[in-house]
Amino acid sequence: MREGIGALETWVKSGDKLIIPWPTEFVAEVQSRVIESMNLISAWKIIPLATITQIIDSITNNLLEFIIDIRKKYPNIKDENEYHNIKRKDVDSSFNNYISSSNFIEE
Numbered sequence: 001m002r003e004g005i006g007a008l009e010t011w012v013k014s015g016d017k018l019i020i021p022w023p024t025e026f027v028a029e030v031q032s033r034v035i036e037s038m039n040l041i042s043a044w045k046i047i048p049l050a051t052i053t054q055i056i057d058s059i060t061n062n063l064l065e066f067i068i069d070i071r072k073k074y075p076n077i078k079d080e081n082e083y084h085n086i087k088r089k090d091v092d093s094s095f096n097n098y099i100s101s102s103n104f105i106e107e
Contacts, residue, residue, distance in 0.1 A: 020046075022045070070086065
């Protein structure tokens with residue numbers, strides 16, 4: 001799934017089920033395992049809204065932890081004009097601790 005957090009929030013607000021169709025290649029592969037004389041035309045996975053809510057909460061919490069960590073390291077930075085004073089290694093370290101290690105980024 002490659003949708004952004006805004007799309008996930010929209011799904012949760014709508015109350016609709018999140019249905020993800022199987023890739024055509026996978027349906028074709030599974031076709032041979034279907035009951036004899038039956039055809040598999042399509043398949044999908046339903047993602048519960050609670051799962052999407054948990055994903056949104058986790059992303060939000062990790063992003064806040066990232067920001068709090070940078071703020072603790074640089075308490076004197078008050079506005080964006082001072083962002084250039086933040087060391088790249090500190091941003092990289094915080095990013096790795098709170099964002100990258102959280103399995104939110106597909107490689």
